Amino acid sequence: xxxxxxxxxxxxxxxxxxxxxxxxxxxxxxxxxxxxxxxxxxxxxxxxxxxxxxxxxxxxxxxxxxxxxxxxxxxxxxxxxxxxxxxxxxxxxxxxxxxxxxxxxxxxxxxxxxxxxxxxxxxxxxxxxxxxxxxxxxxxxxxxxxxxxxxxxxxxxxxxxxxxxxxxxxxxxxxxxxxxxxxxxxxxxxxxxxxxxxxxxxxxxxxxxxxxxxxxxxxxxxxxxxxxxxxxxxxxxxxxxxxxxxxxxxxxxxxxxxxxxxxxxxxxxxxxxxxxxxxxxxxxxxxxxxxxxxxxxxxxxxxxxxxxxxxxxxxxxxxxxxxxxxxxxxxxxxxxxxxxxxxxxxxxxxxxxxxxxxxxxxxxxxxxxxxxxxxxxxxxxxxxxxxxxxxxxxxxxxxxxxxxxxxxxxxxxxxxxxxxxxxxxxxxxxxxxxxxxxxxxxxxxxxxxxxxxxxxxxxxxxxxxxxxxxxxxxxxxxxxxxxxxxxxxxxxxxxxxxxxxxxxxxxxxxxxxxxxxxxxxxxxxxxxxxxxxxxxxxxxxxxxxxxxxxxxxxxxxxxxxxxxxxxxxxxxxxxxxxxxxxxxxxxxxxxxxxxxxxxxxxxxxxxxxxxxxxxxxxxxxxxxxxxxxxxxxxxxxxxxxxxxxxxxxxxxxxxxxxxxxxxxxxxxxxxxxxxxxxxxxxxxxxx
Amino acid sequence: xxxxxxxxxxxxxxxxxxxxxxxxxxxxxxxxxxxxxxxxxxxxxxxxxxxxxxxxxxxxxxxxxxxxxxxxxxxxxxxxxxxxxxxxxxxxxxxxxxxxxxxxxxxxxxxxxxxxxxxxxxxxxxxxxxxxxxxxxxxxxxxxxxxxxxxxxx
Numbered sequence: 001x002x003x004x005x006x007x008x009x010x011x012x013x014x015x016x017x018x019x020x021x022x023x024x025x026x027x028x029x030x031x032x033x034x035x036x037x038x039x040x041x042x043x044x045x046x047x048x049x050x051x052x053x054x055x056x057x058x059x060x061x062x063x064x065x066x067x068x069x070x071x072x073x074x075x076x077x078x079x080x081x082x083x084x085x086x087x088x089x090x091x092x093x094x095x096x097x098x099x100x101x102x103x104x105x106x107x108x109x110x111x112x113x114x115x116x117x118x119x120x121x122x123x124x125x126x127x128x129x130x131x132x133x134x135x136x137x138x139x140x141x142x143x144x145x146x147x148x149x150x151x152x153x154x155x156x157x158x159x160x161x162x163x164x165x166x167x168x169x170x171x172x173x174x175x176x177x178x179x180x181x182x183x184x185x186x187x188x189x190x191x192x193x194x195x196x197x198x199x200x201x202x203x204x205x206x207x208x209x210x211x212x213x214x215x216x217x218x219x220x221x222x223x224x225x226x227x228x229x230x231x232x233x234x235x236x237x238x239x240x241x242x243x244x245x246x247x248x249x250x251x252x253x254x255x256x257x258x259x260x261x262x263x264x265x266x267x268x269x270x271x272x273x274x275x276x277x278x279x280x281x282x283x284x285x286x287x288x289x290x291x292x293x294x295x296x297x298x299x300x301x302x303x304x305x306x307x308x309x310x311x312x313x314x315x316x317x318x319x320x321x322x323x324x325x326x327x328x329x330x331x332x333x334x335x336x337x338x339x340x341x342x343x344x345x346x347x348x349x350x351x352x353x354x355x356x357x358x359x360x361x362x363x364x365x366x367x368x369x370x371x372x373x374x375x376x377x378x379x380x381x382x383x384x385x386x387x388x389x390x391x392x393x394x395x396x397x398x399x400x401x402x403x404x405x406x407x408x409x410x411x412x413x414x415x416x417x418x419x420x421x422x423x424x425x426x427x428x429x430x431x432x433x434x435x436x437x438x439x440x441x442x443x444x445x446x447x448x449x450x451x452x453x454x455x456x457x458x459x460x461x462x463x464x465x466x467x468x469x470x471x472x473x474x475x476x477x478x479x480x481x482x483x484x485x486x487x488x489x490x491x492x493x494x495x496x497x498x499x500x501x502x503x504x505x506x507x508x509x510x511x512x513x514x515x516x517x518x519x520x521x522x523x524x525x526x527x528x529x530x531x532x533x534x535x536x537x538x539x540x541x542x543x544x545x546x547x548x549x550x551x552x553x554x555x556x557x558x559x560x561x562x563x564x565x566x567x568x569x570x571x572x573x574x575x576x577x578x579x580x581x582x583x584x585x586x587x588x589x590x591x592x593x594x595x596x597x598x599x600x601x602x603x604x605x606x607x608x609x610x611x612x613x614x615x616x617x618x619x620x621x622x623x624x625x626x627x628x629x630x631x632x633x634x635x636x637x638x639x640x641x642x643x644x645x646x647x648x649x650x651x652x653x654x655x656x657x658x659x660x661x662x663x664x665x666x667x668x669x670x671x672x673x674x675x676x677x678x679x680x681x682x683x684x685x686x687x
Numbered sequence: 688x689x690x691x692x693x694x695x696x697x698x699x700x701x702x703x704x705x706x707x708x709x710x711x712x713x714x715x716x717x718x719x720x721x722x723x724x725x726x727x728x729x730x731x732x733x734x735x736x737x738x739x740x741x742x743x744x745x746x747x748x749x750x751x752x753x754x755x756x757x758x759x760x761x762x763x764x765x766x767x768x769x770x771x772x773x774x775x776x777x778x779x780x781x782x783x784x785x786x787x788x789x790x791x792x793x794x795x796x797x798x799x800x801x802x803x804x805x806x807x808x809x810x811x812x813x814x815x816x817x818x819x820x821x822x823x824x825x826x827x828x829x830x831x832x833x834x835x836x837x838x839x840x841x
Contacts, residue, residue, distance in 0.1 A: 038781030038818045170777060177782030178773045180720020180760035184783060187719035238714045239723075240706050312724060312732065312783040312817040361722070361783030362817050393725040594777055598823065602780060605819025628729035628815060635812040639821045 013142035016104060016150040017097040018070035020049050026125060026139030028055040030062045033071035033090065035081040035333050036173060037363035038602070039657050040595030043171045044087050045094060047164040047592060052098030052157060055138070056125030057164060062172050067335040067355035075459040079335040082368050082486065083460055084559035084655020087591055091653060099154035101145075108145035109136050124163075159589070168594035173359065185330035185358045188318045190386045194223060196379040197242040197390060198231035199249055200399050203256025203621030204481040208232060216249040225249065226382040230371065230399075233379045235387060243392070256621035257481055263618045267303060269478055270407040273428030274301065278476035279443025282453045285470035290422035294413025298509050300502055301409045302681045304494035306402035306616040308631060309487055313361020314396035319376035320386035321346045326353045327386075328376065331360035334368040341370040345377040364606075365486035369401055369435075397631050398623040402616055403487030404430040404448060408498035413470075418510030420521050422470040425452060425499075429491070430484045431477045445477060447486065450558065451495030451662065461654070462492055462558040464499060465528040466521040482618075489658035492558040493607065493665065497683060500554035500666030505679060514553050514670065515541060528557055530647060531564035531584040538645045539566035539582035548572055549579075550674025556662035560654025561587040562647075565604070565663040568640075569671035574687040578608060578640040578668055583660065585646055588653035593646065596656050600644045603660025609634035611665040611683050690753050693718070694762030704750025709733045711749045712759060720760035720786045724815070731814040732787040734794075735759050741794030760786035768838065769793045772830035780818035788814055792828055796835060804829040 014022040020030045030046045042062045050060050065071040071079045075089040102122050109127035110117040113134055120129050128135040159166075176182040201207070213225045216234055221241025226233040234249055236242035291297055317330035319342065326346040332338045335355045343350040360367060372389065379387040391399070406429035413422040432447035433440050446455060450462035453473045464471075487493075507517035515536050522529045532555050536542070541551060548571055555564035568580040583600050590596055613632040617624040625631040669680050678687065689700050691708075693716060700715045707726075712718050712735070721744060724732030728746040735744045736758040763770065769792050772778075779785050791814055795807045807828050816824065 036781075038779075040780070168777075170774070171779065173782065174774055174777065174779055177779040177785055178770050178789065179765065180718075180786050182782055183719065184722075186723060187713075189717060189719070238710065240702075240710050240714070310817060312730075312781060312815070313722070314724075360781060362781045364817075390723075393723075393727075598777070598780055598820070601822045602819035605821055606817070609819075627727055628725045629727060633815050633817065634819075636808065636814065636821045636824065637812050639819075642822055 011146070014101060014104065014146045016100050018068070019094055019097045020053070020101070022101065022138050022142045024139050024142055026059050026137050028053065028060050030060060031065045032062050033065045033073065033079060034086040035357055035360055035363065037081070037333070037360035039599055040171055040592055041081070041086050042173050043169060044592040044595055045090055046172055047169050048091060048094040049098040051162055051164040052095045053101045054122040054124060057169065059125055060172065064357045067339040072336065078337070080337070080368060081333045081363065082365065084561070084657040084659065085459055088560060088653040088655055091591065095156050096154060099156050100151050103151050103154045104145040104148045105138055105141050107148055108141045112136065112144065165591050166593065169592065183358050184313050184361045185316045185318070186313055186361070186390060188329045188358060188388055190318070190320065193318070193386045193388055194235050194237060194383060195239050195242040195390060196233040196235045196387050197246050197392065198233045198375060198395070199246050199251045200231035200395060201253055201256065203253070203259060204261065205257030206253040206255060209252045209254050211249050211251040213249070216245040219245040219248050224383050226379050228375060228378045230375055233375065233389065235379055235383050239390065259621040261480065261618055261621045263305065266405060266480060266482065266618055267305070269480055270405055270428045271301065271303065273476035273478055274407050274409040274426050276476055278426060278474040281444055281449055281473040281475055283472040287422045287424045287470040287472045290470035291411060291413045291424060294421055295416040296414040296509055297411065298506055299409070299411040300505060300681060301407065302498040302501060303407050304405060304497055304683055306405045306482065307487065307610050307614045308397050308400045308402055308616050308625070309364045309366035310397060310631065310633060311362035311364055311366055314393055315372045315391040316389060317372045317376040318386060318388040319380040321377060321381040324352060326377065327356065328353065328373060329356040329358060331358050332367055332373065333360070333363045334370065337368065337370050338373045342373055342377050345374055346381060364488045365490065366401065369485050393627050397625050397627065401435055401483045401485035403494065404432065404484040404491060406491065406494045410498060410502045412502065412506055414506065414510050418512055420468060420506060423468045425473045426476065427452070427473065428476040428478065430480065430482050432484050432486060435483050435485055440477070443477065444475060448491045449473060449475060450490050451492040451499065451556065460558065461560045465525050465555065465557045467524045468521065488603070488606065489558060489661040492556060492658070493662045496554070496556040496662035497665040497669070500556065500663065501669050501681065504552070504670040504673065518555065527562045527586050527651060528555055531555060531562045531586050534645055534647055535564040535566050535582050535584035538584065538643065539568070541566055548675055550671050552667045552670025552672070552674055554663040554666040554670060558659050558662060560652060561585060561656060561659040563659045563663050565667040567664070567667040567671040569668055569675055571672055571675045571687065576612060576668070576672060576685055576687065580641040580643070581664065581667070582643045582645065585644065585656070585659065586649045586651070587656050587659070588649050588651050590646060596646065597644045599656045600660040601642050603658070604642050604664050605634060605639055607661045607664035608638070608668065611668050611685060612638065613684055615684055689749055691749060691757060692755070693757045694759060700749070702749060705748045707745050708735070708747040708749045708752060709744040712744060718759050718761055722783055722786060724784065724787070729815070730784070731791055732784050734787040734790040736790060736794055739794070739797060741791050760790055763790065763793060767793060768831040768834035769796070771834055772827045776823055776827045776830050778820060778823040778827040780820050784814070784816045788816065788824060792831060796831065804832045807832070
């Protein structure tokens with residue numbers, strides 16, 4: 001995977017847009033604006049360009065884009081890979097770019113042969129003139145085509161003409177990930193590169209009382225000790241020297257801001273937040289009145305603890321600060337932010353900062369935050385050399401920005417026919433916007449409400465799917481110092497746990513089937529209805545299962561896509577085994593079915609890990625969880641038979657990176673009820 | 688000076704003998720295919736072969752493997768059934784764990800050439816994949832066993 005040169009040299013081939021180049025050798029080098037974290041986006045975006053361009057897939061190469069305006073996703077107004085927005089944000093721009101190039105190549109051939117354009121056709125890297133039997137390759141035509149004007153609104157293919165889009169094309173990054181040559185941030189190597197590992201406070205808000213710089217410097221290979229906002233960096237020539245140096249540093253930390261903070265006190269604080277006044281996010285109708293008049297009322301509280309990102313590749317970033325430029329390398333999901341923050345820290349304008357994005361060993365939302373970029377720039381500036389700041393796994397877990405723990409209180413009402421007529425929802429959690437440095441207006445943090453409420457035109461499309469005549473959402477934000485950030489699907493998942501478990505409880509109260517009850521509140525949401533019906537049909541929903549085994553259903557819509565899941569679960573001696581998960585997904589037109597299926601499988605496994613196993617433990621004012629030995633991640637034998645059913649949809653394209661996550665926890669929890677008669681309102685599940 | 692043999696080549700490395708083999712491979716030999724995942728032998732991303740057997744290089748001191756034949760992901764043949772299966776079944780997502788997974792599977796297959804895919808899968812619970820590619824790893828193992836069987840028949 002080639003790292004793109006920051007200042008692109010003038011092309012000797014055809015480069016009608018920033019997004020690809022056709023070289024005189026006929027190579028089509030696609031410049032990918034998104035970060036590749038396993039979701040297959042290098043391949044998906046290359047497919048889009050290659051199809052409209054009519055390129056030969058065998059001649060496709062991909063390079064990562066530098067940080068530049070041309071690579072900002074229109075949906076996000078930033079160069080960022082978040083919000084399941086890459087394919088749907090780049091679909092039309094890249095199609096247009098590819099089609100423009102094809103038009104120019106055909107025109108160039110027509111001019112060369114002095115024949116009408118209408119008699120020429122492009123096919124897989126070659127332009128042919130059928131009448132005379134002449135042909136020219138894209139490589140041969142590139143320089144001539146480059147002299148022509150770039151069409152601004154070229155004709156796009158009909159879907160029936162697609163050759164790559166919609167097909168299971170092999171991953172372009174597959175071979176290097178199998179042969180060991182793939183370069184991740186942790187692997188960045190430069191002349192005279194140094195490592196830095198930070199000593200970080202064991203409790204939130206703790207400051208260093210003392211540290212033994214002399215002892216650290218005495219360790220062979222250690223070159224400098226650099227205090228900074230996140231901790232004290234020990235810079236050395238190797239990983240092991242930096243680690244030994246950090247140990248020798250022997251930092252004595254003061255007490256943190258909340259020395260009694262632990263898992264129980266966090267849960268207590270968030271649960272008690274449900275009883276405190278919150279900020280109203282939305283009210284439709286009159287929920288209080290409707291509840292007072294309802295035939296039946298149900299109230300329930302739910303709790304989801306913090307989980308860690310635990311990306312397979314721990315946090316890291318490399319920086320080289322020089323007098324008039326700063327280069328940064330590593331696994332970032334947010335190039336625009338990284339460039340801006342690096343510039344601020346280095347004291348340079350953003351356009352003097354070159355961002356070299358590597359492959360990402362998972363992203364999960366963690367790598368959009370620029371905190372690890374800051375540490376690298378500070379260390380390099382102090383040392384005057386390239387420095388790679390790496391986190392140990394312990395740091396990566398203990399100093400993660402977590403998925404926010406959240407407590408829910410829901411009160412809903414049914415009329416005498418068992419129809420849902422009112423829903424009053426209180427959310428109590430930490431603020432994501434706070435840790436992003438975004439202002440919180442009138443107590444509302446939009447990020448933490450996704451799954452319940454969203455802004456009308458937002459690309460995140462995370463309003464609750466159900467239509468309810470009387471609906472309100474209130475938010476209490478805790479000021480405990482637990483740092484949080486988006487975690488694959490952001491708060492859609494822990495919010496959907498509450499909404500979809502509660503819908504099941506309401507169905508039971510109404511004396512109705514869980515599927516039928518949901519469909520009744522989706523009269524105005526045909527796409528949500530369709531995925532529920534599809535998954536029910538494909539999962540044997542309604543067919544009997546032996547004692548101790550049951551099925552649960554759940555649906556959730558976010559980031560433009562609709563997903564419904566049925567989990568088939570066995571419970572024996574308090575142990576939950578998930579036998580099978582059926583997933584129906586509607587993401588509109590499917591560009592890369594291979595990537596879609598893999599993303600759904602991966603999302604189900606990840607969500608199952610948080611449903612059965614994962615919980616960050618806090619103690620003594622900070623994080624107690626240490627490493628994979630005590631922060632438990634799901635293993636292969638626990639993974640069910642996962643079946644993905646793609647709904648053939650011509651509706652608006654949605655994303656696929658995140659939508660597979662939210663329905664899983666409630667589907668499994670509802671299945672546990674079906675198997676045991678027990679309602680669980682907390683994950684990880686404990687019977 | 689420590690003498691080690693990696694992927695068929697002899698190296699002299701000037702490191703303390705208790706340096707984890709993982710960091711010698713990465714920092715001294717600049718072979719980046721072997722990854723750091725946890726440092727405590729829990730996840731398997733650092734798996735290499737030492738005299739043909741899978742071992743977690745984060746937990747092996749370089750001084751203890753002088754004279755042994757060390758193979759990293761880069762040293763495993765391009766035509767190895769596991770590597771071929773991983774491409775055919777499109778197993779990888781982010782790919783960070785995969786070199787370790789591939790080395791683990793290759794070692795299990797070498798240890799028990801007659802083992803069926805299910806037996807190998809049952810031994811894989813000590814490996815972590817955060818992307819959740821476990822379903823495809825299972826398919827990859829089945830394919831690798833199949834490829835290896837067909838090679839034996841040839």
